[in-house]
Amino acid sequence: MEKYKEYKMANDILVVAEHRGGELKKITSECIGAAKKLAESFGGEVHAAVAGNGTSGIAEEISKYGVKVTYFNDPKLADYTYEGYCQALVPIIKERDYAVIVMGATPTGRDLSATLGARIGAAVGTDCTGFSVDGGKLVVTRPIYAGKVVSKMELLTRPAIMTIRPNTFAPADESGGGSVETAACTIGDLGVVIREVVQKAAGKVELTEADIVVSGGRGIKEPGNYKMIEDLAEVLGGAAGASRAIVDAGWVDHSHQVGQTGKTVSPKLYIAIGISGAIQHLAGMSSSKVIVAINNNPDAAIFKVADYGIVADALVAVPMMTEEFRKLLAPV
Amino acid sequence: MKIALLVKYCPDSEAQIDVEDGKLQTSGVKYSVSPYDEYGCEAALQILEKKGDGEIILFSLGPEKNNKGLKDELARGAHRAIHISSPEEETCIARIAPQIAAVLKEENPDVIFCGWKGIDFDCGITGTAVAEVMGLPHVAMVNELEAVDGKIICHRQVDGGEEVIEVTLPAVITIGKGKKEPRYPSLKGIMAAKKKPIGEKSAESLGLKLPDAKSKYVHFEKPPAKQAGKKFEGPEAVAEVVRLLHEEAKIL
Numbered sequence: 001m002e003k004y005k006e007y008k009m010a011n012d013i014l015v016v017a018e019h020r021g022g023e024l025k026k027i028t029s030e031c032i033g034a035a036k037k038l039a040e041s042f043g044g045e046v047h048a049a050v051a052g053n054g055t056s057g058i059a060e061e062i063s064k065y066g067v068k069v070t071y072f073n074d075p076k077l078a079d080y081t082y083e084g085y086c087q088a089l090v091p092i093i094k095e096r097d098y099a100v101i102v103m104g105a106t107p108t109g110r111d112l113s114a115t116l117g118a119r120i121g122a123a124v125g126t127d128c129t130g131f132s133v134d135g136g137k138l139v140v141t142r143p144i145y146a147g148k149v150v151s152k153m154e155l156l157t158r159p160a161i162m163t164i165r166p167n168t169f170a171p172a173d174e175s176g177g178g179s180v181e182t183a184a185c186t187i188g189d190l191g192v193v194i195r196e197v198v199q200k201a202a203g204k205v206e207l208t209e210a211d212i213v214v215s216g217g218r219g220i221k222e223p224g225n226y227k228m229i230e231d232l233a234e235v236l237g238g239a240a241g242a243s244r245a246i247v248d249a250g251w252v253d254h255s256h257q258v259g260q261t262g263k264t265v266s267p268k269l270y271i272a273i274g275i276s277g278a279i280q281h282l283a284g285m286s287s288s289k290v291i292v293a294i295n296n297n298p299d300a301a302i303f304k305v306a307d308y309g310i311v312a313d314a315l316v317a318v319p320m321m322t323e324e325f326r327k328l329l330a331p332v
Numbered sequence: 333m334k335i336a337l338l339v340k341y342c343p344d345s346e347a348q349i350d351v352e353d354g355k356l357q358t359s360g361v362k363y364s365v366s367p368y369d370e371y372g373c374e375a376a377l378q379i380l381e382k383k384g385d386g387e388i389i390l391f392s393l394g395p396e397k398n399n400k401g402l403k404d405e406l407a408r409g410a411h412r413a414i415h416i417s418s419p420e421e422e423t424c425i426a427r428i429a430p431q432i433a434a435v436l437k438e439e440n441p442d443v444i445f446c447g448w449k450g451i452d453f454d455c456g457i458t459g460t461a462v463a464e465v466m467g468l469p470h471v472a473m474v475n476e477l478e479a480v481d482g483k484i485i486c487h488r489q490v491d492g493g494e495e496v497i498e499v500t501l502p503a504v505i506t507i508g509k510g511k512k513e514p515r516y517p518s519l520k521g522i523m524a525a526k527k528k529p530i531g532e533k534s535a536e537s538l539g540l541k542l543p544d545a546k547s548k549y550v551h552f553e554k555p556p557a558k559q560a561g562k563k564f565e566g567p568e569a570v571a572e573v574v575r576l577l578h579e580e581a582k583i584l
Contacts, residue, residue, distance in 0.1 A: 020491065082460075082470075107490060111472045114457040118429065118464030123547040126455050139550065144453050145349045149356065151453075152551040191469040195485070196496040206491040236584070254475065254509060255489050260345055260451060261367055261509040269583045280345055290581045291561070292573060298563075307561040307581065308573045317567040324574040328584065 010099040010158045011044025015067070016089065018080075018108055019050070019058050021199070026209050027104030027164075029171035032065045034131070034164050035102045036172055041133035042099045051088045053078035056180070063178030071180055076187040080108050082115040083191040092183060093120060098159040100138060105163035106208065113163045123155040125162045127264075129287070138162070146260055146283030166208050167266035168287075200255075205239040207256065212238030213267045213285070215258055216246060219274020219295055219314050223251035228315075229273060232322045235329065241265065241285075243275045259284035271321075274314040277302025294318065333386035333479065335376040336441035337410065338432065338459065340366040341394055341401030342452035354551045365401045368447025370408075370514040372507040376445055377409050377515070379479045387411045389439055393432055395420045399530055406525035407517035414439075417534040423453060424545040425461045432458075433465040434538045441502065443484060448473045448506040456506075463504035470504040471497050476511060 013035040018025040028048075035046045050059045051072040059071035072088040093101070093116075101116070103109035105127040117124035129150075130141035138155045140162050155162065207213060214236065216229035226246070233240040241263075242256040258265055260280040270288035275281060277293070277300055285291070286305060293306035294317045303309040310317055343349060344364040350357040373388070380386040390405050390413035392398040402413040416431050436444060446459030456472075463470035476487040484505060486497045499505070517525075535542055564573065577583045 107473055107488070110456050111460065114460035114472075115464060115470075117425070117457070118461045121426070121546070124425070124455075124457055125547065126457065142454075143555075144552075145343065146345065146451060146454065147555065148349045149351060149552050150555050151549050154548045154550050155546075156548065157546050191499075192471060193498040194495060195498050197490065197493060198496070199493040204492065208491070248513070254511075255494075257509070269577070269581075283345070290577070290583050292577070303561070303563060305558055305561075306563075308576060309561055309563040310567070310569050310573060311563065311565050312567040312569070317570050320567055320570040321574065324571050325584070328574060328578060 010097045011042045012096065012098050013038045013042065013044060013046050014093070014096075014098045014101045014159070015046065015048040016085070016101065016103040016109070016112065017048050017050040017058065017062055018104055018106060019052060019055060022055070022058070024058050024061050025104070025106070026171070027106055027109070027166050028062065029065065030166065030169045031102045031104060031164060032062075032067060032172040034169040035100075038100050038102070038131070038133065042136070044099060047096075047098075049089055049092070051077045051085050059180045063180050064174040064176060065172045066175035066177045069178060069180045070183045072183055072185045074185055074187045076190060079194050079197065081190045081192060081194065082111050083189070084187050085112055086115055086119055087187050088185040089116065090119060093159065101159050101161045103163050105165050109163045113161045117161050120159070121157065122159050122161045123157045125153050125155050125160070127165050128162050129165050129168050131162065143287070146279070147286050165264070165266055165287075167211070205237070207239045207241055207258070207263050207265055210239035210265065210267050212236045212269045213241050213258070213265050213288070214238055214271045214273065215241035215243065215275060215285070216273050217243035217275030218245045220246070221274075221315065225315065226252055228318045228322070232271070232318060232325070235322050235325050236269075238267070238269070243281050272302050272306070273318055275302055276300045277305065294321075333379065333383055333443070334439070334441040335379065335386060335388045336436055336439060336444040337369065337372050337376055337388060337390050337405070338444065338446040338462070339369045339390050339392040339398070339401055339405055340447065340450040340452070341392060341398040342366055342450055345451055351552045351554050354553065356552050363397060363400070365404050366447050366450045366452070368449060368451070368507050368509070369405075371510045372445035372447055373405050373408050373410060374512060374514040375477060375507060375510055378512070383479065389413065389441065391416065391432060391435060393418045393428060402530055403525050404517070406528045407522040408515065409521060412529045412531075414531040414533055417532060423549060424547050425455070425457050426546045427542045428458065429461040429465045430540060430542065431535050431538065432462050434540055435533050436462070436466065443479070443501050444468070444504040446504065446506050448508050459504050459506035466504070468502055468504050469499050470506070471499050472506040473508045474505050475508045477505065
């Protein structure tokens with residue numbers, strides 16, 4: 001049996017912050033929210049680690065959530081790499097004996113959690129939607145089989161690592177009372193070379209973080225009609241998504257795809273337009289809180305999961321919906 | 333060039349998964365190769381077509397039925413395969429990765445492809461963990477790639493854009509959805525697959541002592557059934573739905 005470090009009770013929770021382009025990602029405040037609940041169960045406090053180059057402002061921002069922030073500053077940490085982050089984090093993880101390490105189930109968080117887990121011999125639970133602590137043992141809830149089954153998984157190591165599904169845990173309050181310390185780090189070879197980072201569509205809401213997603217499928221008839229999806233998304237302050245059918249047809253880039261071979265989204269509102277509701281699409285959006293469907297075909301599978309369904313031609317209904325929301329959301 | 337591809341054989345995405353008494357019921361369910369591994373095979377075939385020669389070797393860890401998945405990818409164009417025998421219930425990466433790594437070390441491939449996640453347990457850990465056990469660099473969730481002079485140039489999505497990462501071989505690359513759909517195996521390919529060799533390995537035959545499990549599934553259940561929603565006819569219903577979203581669902 002794995003020998004736990006019982007002589008020195010591991011109580012504290014570490015959140016690894018995620019930031020890009022000088023901005024703190026929303027997922028970090030959700031991680032801190034989850035971490036605060038974990039800290040209550042384990043009887044410890046929440047720490048956060050930020051790695052970057054000249055990002056002390058982000059460290060300060062995180063401290064407002066009332067957590068102890070450790071800030072690693074190095075030119076080699078300017079862009080996320082698993083090697084850079086591990087070289088910064090592993091020494092303090094070994095020194096401080098955390099109970100749980102929390103990060104987002106984002107491309108960065110998934111990459112880092114898997115790498116870190118292998119390096120320090122820690123169990124990893126990914127894309128968690130809940131957790132419980134039972135006699136000092138962490139049990140995570142995670143969807144499997146594309147959400148068809150909900151599983152509970154025991155993570156038997158200390159630390160254990162969990163990545164949380166975006167938009168699932170409530171963000172922490174800015175309770176104040178946090179602190180920032182700068183930690184020394186020596187970053188060597190990064191193992192890979194980042195040749196280029198191409199930022200498209202600056203200012204657009206990221207699909208996996210969006211509170212509202214409007215998606216289009218084959219029922220929009222022509223590539224040019226995707227604009228009406230984007231218009232509705234914009235009025236709602238949300239992100240525009242797509243079914244696999246129109247991505248494969250080349251109407252939109254794969255980065256918009258929602259579904260089993262695309263992205264998993266958890267918005268509070270998902271509007272599916274001209275989408276039939278194939279299992280593979282549902283896999284990517286079934287945990288949305290409210291689902292609205294617009295489809296010409298009254299028997300479309302999407303209506304089985306929709307909270308509100310409208311059997312209508314998308315080309316007629318969508319501009320009407322955009323106008324209705326515009327009126328509803330107009331400043332009084 | 334020697335390309336290794338890790339293959340997961342698991343319930344098909346259309347399969348109905350049942351749960352009884354907190355346990356999974358998957359016997360009798362249709363199995364197929366996990367889609368991201370199929371994209372991996374396609375990426376490997378494209379590299380070999382450009383290079384003119386090379387070899388794709390498949391590796392699959394799991395029960396006897398995984399051999400069917402190996403045959404499917406052999407039919408697509410891979411050259412030979414190795415099945416690592418392991419019980420279907422084995423889910424702990426601390427036990428899985430060392431077995432795969434040990435077999436890969438024997439073969440010494442130039443690059444290792446692995447679907448970024450298997451569509452059964454949706455973990456997304458295996459490729460990265462195998463790379464770490466082997467001490468190899470890795471790039472995750474790659475959509476497009478090119479092999480150039482002992483390196484792979486990887487394109488992957490990051491939020492709001494794209495990243496181009498260069499990794500020196502040998503390395504592990506976990507594969508996301510590619511631009512080109514995996515090709516269908518030809519009848520000729522299916523016939524040829526019957527003669528392609530599939531080797532057998534196990535933790536025992538490799539002389540491996542596996543650690544105790546560090547994680548364990550303890551319960552499964554179906555998610556709560558969704559309540560039937562409201563359905564309306566005609567675009568005139570749009571105004572009513574918007575009102576309901578505001579007043580009933582209180583979403584906006």
